[in-house]
Amino acid sequence: MPTLTDEEQEFMDSPITPEEIDAVLKNLKPHKAPGPDGFTAEFYKKFKETLMPYMTHLFNDIIKGGPIPKTWTHSKIVSIPKPLKDSLKVESYHPISLINP
Incomplete structure (x- = not known):
């Protein structure tokens, strides 16, 4: 069974960065809703500067075992x-x- 290298494991264990979220947002289709909130990708792109700190905190909290x-x-x-x-x-x-x- 394939395993991760130490470098890959370290990357997977590292916190999600605003740059990673921004890269995902850039690839979203504008009129599609990426999640259950119903907001389109266009909304997230338009308000990314305001939303980015909240999204980064939320995603990293979930990774650490926080509630979804x-x-x-x-x-x-x-x-x-x-x-x-x-x-x-x-x-x-x-x-x-x-x-x-």
Whole structure:
């Protein structure tokens, strides 16, 4: 079974940096919501200077064993019909995940 080198292990154990979060944000599609909060990537990119300290703290706290926000595990899945499709077929619907209030 493959194992990590000491250098790779040290990297994996290191805290998440704002630069790493910024690199992820740059690769997100603008009109997609990357998480259960429903905010689009465009929102995170626009307010990244304000949000970055909070996201960095939150992610590093989770890595250290802190609690994951309960809202990250709650959602509802609804079916949205595709236009001009046979409503009696499963493939005629888009499953959409919505956060619970």
